[in-house]
Amino acid sequence: MSKYDTYFQMAVGDVVDFTLKKTKDYIDWDIETMEAIVPPEHGNLNHVYRVLDGKGNSIFIKQASRTLRISEDMTATLDRNRLESELLIIQDKYVPGMVPKIYFYDTVMSASGMEDCTDYTVMRNAMLAHEIFPHFADDISTFMVNTLLMTSDVVMNHVEKKKRIKEFINPDLCDITEKLVLMEPYMDLYDRNNVYPPNADFVQKELYNDEALHLEVAKLKFNFMTNAQALIHGDLHTGSIFISQNNTKVFDPEFGTFAPMGYDTGNVIANLVFAYGNGLVYDKKDFCQWVLDTIRDTLDLFIEKFTLLYEQEATEPMAKIDGFKEWYLNSILDDTAGYAGTELHRRTVGMANVTDLTTIEDEEKRSLAERICIYLGKELILNQANYRTGDDYVRAVYESEKKAKASL
């Protein structure tokens, strides 16, 4: 019997021993100087440790806990750690080096050993400091096109894909998305939204009382629940992205499942808009321009690379019929706008807000940044078919800004 034959929640003191046991065959640890620390950045769902030694070896250990750090009321299967590790291994095949390397995962302890990416910054934090990353649009569009299109029925063998769907059915995490993203921002059903009090009436009017908006969100919710289009990351926000001046690594795919591609693309765009709102109220003009360029380029490069890869890799005969690619891409672009909208709303008024907005101390400025997100989200959800190019988004950001200013 080993200490690790039954799951227990490790304390920091257990982690060195566990790491050594799991990795001693391929990492040449200096045992004397090995230590485990809790890094300042934590996810909402897991316990994360950094293990390092005096020789420069280091690794991250991520263990799923039985209750979610975000809320003790919510539980998620420990299996999410297995799922995340397997997903990172698959993604690494389609976008080599663009996700952290997985050293191991231990199904009993629900813990994985993962590449230490502390020389990168979490993108949301870097953008809070108004840093600029000119390569990001190029990187993230490659990441999305390759991971999404290659796992869709356009390319993947259908029998193989159905086996993958089975492997990545993710009921607990999908339940969180279905409630926190695709319902509660519009009806606060469980009384756990975090609405900024100065915007309470605005939220009531624009989100809670708009039945036409609710109908479109309901369609997006059902689309998310039923459309097993591709293996998505499922939580592709700037807090799930490590970035440096040269590279981008996407992590934390524990919400990964087969779902609409537009959920990922929409999340990226929405989270860039939060950064824009922050930059705007702190009057960071260059930063704001870079964010808008990045929104535009991310979408345009996604379309360009998607079209190219589709032509190169499509295996499904019916996907090669004239007009199908365009129809398929347009449905992804509809979804992109729709889910960008729901992400804009849920991160502004839902349970899990973003620091891009919550760290704005001035009341009027925070109200303004939030209203831009709320107006833009509504516009995107209600007029999905109008969003076909990057410029369409940039224009809509400016218009929402104008509307938000006028509303204050």
Added chain:
Amino acid sequence: MSKYDTYFQMAVGDVVDFTLKKTKDYIDWDIETMEAIVPPEHGNLNHVYRVLDGKGNSIFIKQASRTLRISEDMTATLDRNRLESELLIIQDKYVPGMVPKIYFYDTVMSASGMEDCTDYTVMRNAMLAHEIFPHFADDISTFMVNTLLMTSDVVMNHVEKKKRIKEFINPDLCDITEKLVLMEPYMDLYDRNNVYPPNADFVQKELYNDEALHLEVAKLKFNFMTNAQALIHGDLHTGSIFISQNNTKVFDPEFGTFAPMGYDTGNVIANLVFAYGNGLVYDKKDFCQWVLDTIRDTLDLFIEKFTLLYEQEATEPMAKIDGFKEWYLNSILDDTAGYAGTELHRRTVGMANVTDLTTIEDEEKRSLAERICIYLGKELILNQANYRTGDDYVRAVYESEKKAKASL
């Protein structure tokens, strides 16, 4: 070690012993007079035996074989028998008595023991004899509404539904549908379509050369592959229905999986049209009128009962938003028309034809019946949004009949 600890394909001589072993605790067999026979009706995928005794006990034994009876080239996992038995048990909960009772299923032997329904007729055969079943529209609409709506996200708990999706992922059988139904009738990709030679040019022109049609079929194919809407039967044709003057029992759900509801509803309508074509060329006016009434009533009763059950049973808060039910039902009606169209085509020109058409000996009459199905299928696929009531279908049958007559 029992004889049945490892899978083998049973011969008729093994079946009595196997049946006794599995059912002796709850069926009081008269062992002396027990015998197993191969019934005249066989499915395409399984070996079926009827076991009976002199006291009136009887049961059906269905064993999955490694190769499909329809073609030695095609294989399907033996697991399909487990899936079918579990599905019948679930359906029996939603429509008690409308599916054959399952006595047992044996995962090792991939064999199930099922209620003997030999006092019923297979509906396709009864319709070949132009028999009329006035209760059918009422029964089948109840069957579809209850099995489909209750297993959709409108009603079923989403976490529970995702576990069910996992259980009913059906890669091998879906692969058959995706190829035989949703591709080959339009491009004969594997050179195994069965096209009636006098209609060869017609099929070339109307099905193989129509790119606009192919595009719509491609969308239907992707919808089938990705849209896990509800737990469908998956092969709901008149050969999968036992009928009597009083009752209806649906069997053979081995293609069951989570897929668009309209696949089931469309199949029922298409298979009624085959019966209509047969009745027409044999000049059976009362029968034809009953078939058309049944098409109309099946659709109208489906809509009526669906609406009622939705209002009673919907649990999903977003499904209760004004306008959502109508939007959701319309998408099912679109799919109904689309998949009725693909079924009309594949059963006329694909690998698995229907006896309703193939038994018509007169060349011109068979050509006519087939062309009605081909024209109607195209109309339904290309104009899905026009099919909202039963009368829309009846009108389209008449119009296709006119067009088919003019084309000969």
